[in-house]
Amino acid sequence: MLILVVDDDALAGEMTAALLEESGYHVVLAGNGIEALEVLQAGQPVDLVVSDMHMPLMSGIELFRELRGRGLACPFLLLTGDDPATARSREPALDGCLAKDETLETSLGQAVAALIGESGGTK
Numbered sequence: 001m002l003i004l005v006v007d008d009d010a011l012a013g014e015m016t017a018a019l020l021e022e023s024g025y026h027v028v029l030a031g032n033g034i035e036a037l038e039v040l041q042a043g044q045p046v047d048l049v050v051s052d053m054h055m056p057l058m059s060g061i062e063l064f065r066e067l068r069g070r071g072l073a074c075p076f077l078l079l080t081g082d083d084p085a086t087a088r089s090r091e092p093a094l095d096g097c098l099a100k101d102e103t104l105e106t107s108l109g110q111a112v113a114a115l116i117g118e119s120g121g122t123k
Contacts, residue, residue: 033060
């Protein structure tokens with residue numbers, strides 16, 4: 001199971017990756033939406049995208065729309081420092097949206113498991 005984490009804040013990206021790796025997932029990092037597209041164009045088989053909302057060059061919502069426009073249907077989880085309901089109202093087709101707050105350590109693993117249909121074990 002490979003998860004693409006997209007975040008322009010290197011520390012936040014590393015933290016997100018560490019939480020996912022701790023749960024047994026394999027993670028590849030991209031520093032922005034353009035890098036994420038390059039990873040995917042290189043043929044990397046990604047099972048889930050976890051993206052920050054606010055990034056330069058391409059926001060998380062713009063990345064989601066670009067991926068769907070290219071026919072990539074893997075689950076997409078948006079992380080935001082804003083109210084998740086606001087982000088979802090801007091893009092109702094998002095598979096999931098979580099607050100980047102103190103609950104992320106718990107909520108991220110639960111959301112990922114729900115999106116990829118796993119309840120634990122080796123990923």
